[in-house]
Amino acid sequence: MKLIQFIIICVLVFRCNNLKETAEKIEISEDKTFGELTFLIDGYAKNTLQKGNINSIALAVYKDGKTYQNYYGEIENGKKNTPNDSSLYEIASITKTFTGALISKAVLSGVISLDDDIRKYLGDDYKNLEFEGQPITIKHLLTHSLGLKSKTTKGLQTYYNRLKNGDENAEYTIQDLLEDLKNVEVVNKPGTKFMYNNIGPEILASILEKVNKKSFKTQIKELFSEIGMNNTFLNESEKFKANLVKGNRDGKPAMTDYCxxxxxxxxxxxxxxxxxxxxxxxxxxxxxxxxxEASRSLFEDKEDDENIGYLWQNIGVGEEEGYYYSKTGTSKGIQSGLLICPDSDYGIVVIINNVSESAFNDWANLFFTEIEADLIKYPKLNLASKLKHSFLRNSENTFKEFRELKTDTAKYFINLRSLNNFGYQLLNENKQKKAVDFFIHLTKEYPENANFYDSLAEAYFITEDYNNALNSYKKSLVLDPENENAKKYINKIEKLILEKS
Structure with a gap:
């Protein structure tokens, strides 16, 4: 990418800074119960940041007509630049769902069919785009099941390599892709094997231009306008650079993604x-x-545990949430995710500006283990999370209140995993004595829970209180004779005690 002159940058900075003025504010509900829920969500986000793997979080939740959004942390550590409504994020592969939406509209209008051979739109120079008589179809492009030997073309890989090496003049056009397609190998029957790729959506964009007789960018803009997304842009990262959130990869500033x-x-x-x-x-x-149409399943690859349709992924039906579908996006420095649960009337968006294994694990835990678990049960509130805030002040009073409130099953639910996770959070924060105290209270509240005794034993072990660790592991094993972890540590602790005697 060529450098932009200083005067142009100044103009664009002014224009970008006005994004906040044009953005419609999401109405925040004043409902008291919903407010209690969002208070818990704020706590989850802040605790996630304290782990130190993520710089900043932007999240939004929707439930039963109510929407909440908030920002946490700093884009750059120490600069006090919390994200805001003008902050622009690279949403990466979530873009694919917009492409899928346009295809669903084209299918419903009858200008294309899911079973169309893509060579109908590419021409006669692609004898290679079939396997044993089965051609690649529109459906295969939508479901990452083209059957190609490689998930990219040689030319596209060369483009990525040039970018990686700092070549700002690297280019790869639709003409380059169409030429490369003449040489790709189809090694699996299309529609039988999932292999994630970025080729399919680009071919679909080319087909959309031909059947709708307007540019893909124009079609995307019209879709954004229909939805009300007035501050979402396609391939304009350089233009809005001033408001683009800086990403991080493994603790280092990440490059901007150029698609x-x-x-x-x-x-x-x-x-x-x-x-x-x-x-x-x-x-x-x-x-x-x-x-x-856009949210329905088109293909399931059970071997890879993938259920996909119109470029959405992880489609399924949950026991509590009903039908759901989702999409994640990972750029060079931004991790984002979008979950839609239409049957249960809730959705989640979580975006962080860090890409690393530890950051991803924290993001996934915040997204699915904490936020989603609470939204599924709403308007009931997670009693475990509600009381975590008061435990550090007074453990006895906290569990006294816990016993009083847990009988109110109309208002509260108890997530035992959430309780156990909080104990481990204390351990990870080097609050070992508090963790031991917490797990002791849990075993008193739930004396038949083998996992809580196992966790208490681990807390004792970390504090080198081996006798109590041994006793707790033995109690856990009595309650769960299949607990292999307890068996292993009982042997280990008995050897340690013997060596010390």
Missing amino acids: PIYGAAGGAISTLPDMAKYMQYLIESKNKPWVK
Whole structure:
């Protein structure tokens, strides 16, 4: 990418800074119970930041017509630059869902069919795009099941390598892709094996231009306008650089992602309010024909545990949440995720500006173990999370209140995993005595829970209180004779005690 002159940058900075003025604010509900829920969510986010693997978090939740969004942390440590409504994020592969939406509209209007051979739109120069008589179809492009030997083309890989090496003049166009497609190998029957790729969405964008007779970018803009996403842009990272959130990869500043061709596979940037609007639109418009079509399953690869349709992934039906579908996006420095549960009327957006294994694990735990668990049960509140805030002040009073409130099953539910996780959080924060105290209280409250005794034993072991650790592991083993972890540590502790005697 060529450098922009200083005067142009100044103009764009002024324009970008006005994004906040044009962005519609998401209405925050004043409902008291919903307020208690969002208080818990704030606590989850702040505790996640304290682990030190994530710089900042932007999140939004939707439940039963109510929406909440908030920002936490700093984009750059020590600079006090908390994200805001003008902050633009690279949402990477979530972009694919917009491409899928346009295809669903085209299918419903009859201009294309899911079973169309893609060579119908590419021409006659692609004899190679089939396997044993089975051609690659529109459906295969949507479901990452093209059957290609490689998930990319040689030319596209060369482009990525040039970018990685700092070549700002690297380019890769639709003409380059179409030429490369003449040489790819189809080694599996299309529609039988999932292999994630960025080729399919770009081919789909080219097909959309041909059948709708307008540019892909124009079609995307019209879709954004329909949804109300006025601050979401395609392949314009350089233009809005002043508001683009800086990402981090493994503790180092990450490069901006530049997507070639149309950007249909991952070139969108968006604000949190716009992502919240997208989430809300998909839930509240779940019966709209194109939304219904775009969110249905088209292909399941049981071997890879993938259920996919119109470029959405992780489609399924949960015992509590009902039908759900989701999409994640990972750029060079930004991790994002969007979960839609139309049957249970809730959705989640969580974006962080860190990409590393530890950051991803913290992001996933915040997303699915903490936030989603509470949204599924709402309007009931997670009593375990509610009382975690008071435990450090007075453990006895906290558990006294716990015993009083847990009988109110109309208002509260208890997530035992959440309780156990809090004990380990204390351990990870080097609050070992507090952790031991917490697990002791848990075993008193739930004397038949083998896992709580196992956790108490581990806390004792970490504090080198081997006798109590041994007794707790033995209690855990009595309650759960299949507890291999307890068996292993009982042998280990008995050897340690013998060596000390």
